[in-house]
Amino acid sequence: MTIAVVLLLIVGASVAFHFVNPWWTTPLASNWQRMDDTLTITLVITGLFFVVINVFLAYTVVRFRHREGRRVAPHAPENKTLERWLIGGTTVGIMALLAPGLVVYANYVRTPHDARVLEVLGQQWQWRFRLPGADGKLGATDARFVSAANPFGLDPADPAGQDDLLVPGDEVHLPIGQPVLVLMRSHDVLHDFFVPPIRARMNIVPGQVSRFWFTPTVAGRYEALCAQLCGVGHPNMRGFVVVEDTAAYDAWRAALPTFAAMQLANAARAAQATQAPAGGGGGARVDQGRALADAKGCVACHTVDGSARVGPTWKGLYGKNESMADGSTARVDEAYLRSFIRDPQARHVKGFPPVMPKIDLSDEELAALVAYIQSLGSPPAQAATEQKAAR
Numbered sequence: 001m002t003i004a005v006v007l008l009l010i011v012g013a014s015v016a017f018h019f020v021n022p023w024w025t026t027p028l029a030s031n032w033q034r035m036d037d038t039l040t041i042t043l044v045i046t047g048l049f050f051v052v053i054n055v056f057l058a059y060t061v062v063r064f065r066h067r068e069g070r071r072v073a074p075h076a077p078e079n080k081t082l083e084r085w086l087i088g089g090t091t092v093g094i095m096a097l098l099a100p101g102l103v104v105y106a107n108y109v110r111t112p113h114d115a116r117v118l119e120v121l122g123q124q125w126q127w128r129f130r131l132p133g134a135d136g137k138l139g140a141t142d143a144r145f146v147s148a149a150n151p152f153g154l155d156p157a158d159p160a161g162q163d164d165l166l167v168p169g170d171e172v173h174l175p176i177g178q179p180v181l182v183l184m185r186s187h188d189v190l191h192d193f194f195v196p197p198i199r200a201r202m203n204i205v206p207g208q209v210s211r212f213w214f215t216p217t218v219a220g221r222y223e224a225l226c227a228q229l230c231g232v233g234h235p236n237m238r239g240f241v242v243v244e245d246t247a248a249y250d251a252w253r254a255a256l257p258t259f260a261a262m263q264l265a266n267a268a269r270a271a272q273a274t275q276a277p278a279g280g281g282g283g284a285r286v287d288q289g290r291a292l293a294d295a296k297g298c299v300a301c302h303t304v305d306g307s308a309r310v311g312p313t314w315k316g317l318y319g320k321n322e323s324m325a326d327g328s329t330a331r332v333d334e335a336y337l338r339s340f341i342r343d344p345q346a347r348h349v350k351g352f353p354p355v356m357p358k359i360d361l362s363d364e365e366l367a368a369l370v371a372y373i374q375s376l377g378s379p380p381a382q383a384a385t386e387q388k389a390a391r
Contacts, residue, residue, distance in 0.1 A: 001065070004058040011054045015047070034107065035199045038100045045096055111213045115179040118172065121152060122184065122191035122204050125233035125300035127224065128152065129172040133163025133258060138183075146187065148295035148365065149266040154259050165256040170239035174216050175249040184210040192227035195241050201227055216243040232355040233300045233310050266291070288365075289372025296359050298369075304376055311352055319378035323350040337370045 119138060121128040130152055132138050139154050139161015146153035154161040174180055184193050186204040194201035197220075202210045226237040244252075257265070269288050293299055301310035312322070320332045325348035330336055340347065344356035361369065 001062060004061045007054050007058040007061070011051055015051065018043070018047070034104045038104050041100050042097055045093055049093065108212050111181045111211070112179045115181040115213050116175070117181050117183065118174070119152075120172075120182055120184045120193050120204075121187065122193065122226065122230075122237075123151070123187040124189065124231050124297055125226070125237040126294075126297055127170050127193070127237065127239040129167035129239075131165040131167070131253065131256070133165055135160060135163060139164050139259065141185075148292050149263070151187075151295050152259075156263065162258065162260040164259045165253065166259060166262055167256060171242060172239070173242045173244060173249050173252045175246045176216055176219050176243050178246075179213055179215045181211060181213045189230050190228050191230050191237070193224060194227035195222055195224045197222045198241070203228065216241075219243050219245065232353060236300050236309055285368045285371045286375045289368035289370070289375075292361070292365055292369050293372060296361075298359075301356070311356060312349060314373050314376045316377050318374045318376065324348060325350045325354075334370055334374070337373060338366060341366060341369065 117132050117136075117138060119130040121130065128151060130138065137160045140158045141153040141161075142155055143153055145155055150156075152164075152166065154164065182193070182200070182202070184191075184202060184204040185208075186206045188206060190206070191204040192201055193204060198214060198216065200212060200214050202212045204210050220243055222241045222243070224239040224241050226234060228234075230237065269284050269291070293302075303309050303313045304315050306313050306315040317332055318337075321329050322332050322336075323329055330347070341359065341361065344358060345354060348354040
């Protein structure tokens with residue numbers, strides 16, 4: 001009897017929780033209602049089965065409990081009538097679970113003709129965003145064009161790509177009330193672009209272009225993340241989607257650089273860096289190193305604000321006495337950084353997982369990256385010591 005009472009209490013508490021729980025989802029985009037209706041249908045059907053099965057179990061526990069002197073009914077190994085009812089009921093239940101999802105998914109990928117286009121590029125472990133320029137078309141891309149200066153792999157010879165707008169950083173803006181077609185690619189492994197408050201997500205398979213659309217209906221700044229385990233830096237693969245009015249969006253969009261402008265700027269920066277003295281940390285070389293850190297995905301594991309991630313922060317790293325996993329110490333200078341970046345598995349920094357991959361860098365790019373790290377300063381105590389010694 002106790003087991004039956006406990007089962008009924010669990011059923012009652014579970015049902016009541018779903019009616020009084022405070023974690024209701026919020027309507028932030030056009031597709032929220034259909035998705036939430038699908039979730040509600042799933043919840044109702046599975047919840048109905050949960051209640052019926054557990055009430056039936058409680059009934060059988062009471063009805064057929066042990067009683068002194070009671071004879072056990074003969075065992076009935078098969079009941080074809082009951083089996084047909086169970087097969088039919090299960091089939092109808094599964095169809096009811098799947099059918100609404102298929103309808104919602106079909107609408108999720110059937111794009112309105114007036115949708116704005118946004119390309120999302122996934123790369124361990126950061127998001128990049130690209131928008132069409134004045135011609136309304138995205139330029140062609142190819143893996144053979146991918147480089148630190150051209151992370152999207154845009155074809156330099158394609159006129160349609162010259163005015164493409166490349167979004168710096170991990171924050172993209174969208175106009176409120178206008179449909180958006182999201183095209184997604186991956187440069188390396190399986191990713192999943194997911195904006196939880198907007199109910200928008202889709203797997204991104206390398207070599208394929210995934211797509212979905214939605215219309216943002218509520219202004220705000222929403223976090224985007226990767227919903228597929230894509231490596232050790234997966235938790236840091238985050239970005240932001242800002243939904244704002246049309247005027248604010250147009251102003252943000254007008255400030256974005258085009259692919260052609262960025263190519264010219266990169267060429268000029270590379271020329272200035274080449275002329276800068278080796279290891280001198282000139283402004284052009286530092287700028288080139290900052291761009292490389294972004295293009296190569298270094299920023300996914302190393303911060304420049306002192307906060308911890310997968311790897312040591314670069315803020316105040318240069319000049320620091322770093323503790324290694326084998327108990328030794330090493331001074332972080334130019335020689336250390338060069339050797340560590342070239343062969344990150346040769347030594348392991350204490351307190352951090354040995355997961356840094358080898359990065360393909362030319363000597364010039366390596367010098368720029370080291371100059372950038374050096375520009376981020378030395379640790380306060382180290383800097384004070386150096387100043388004291390200088391006096």
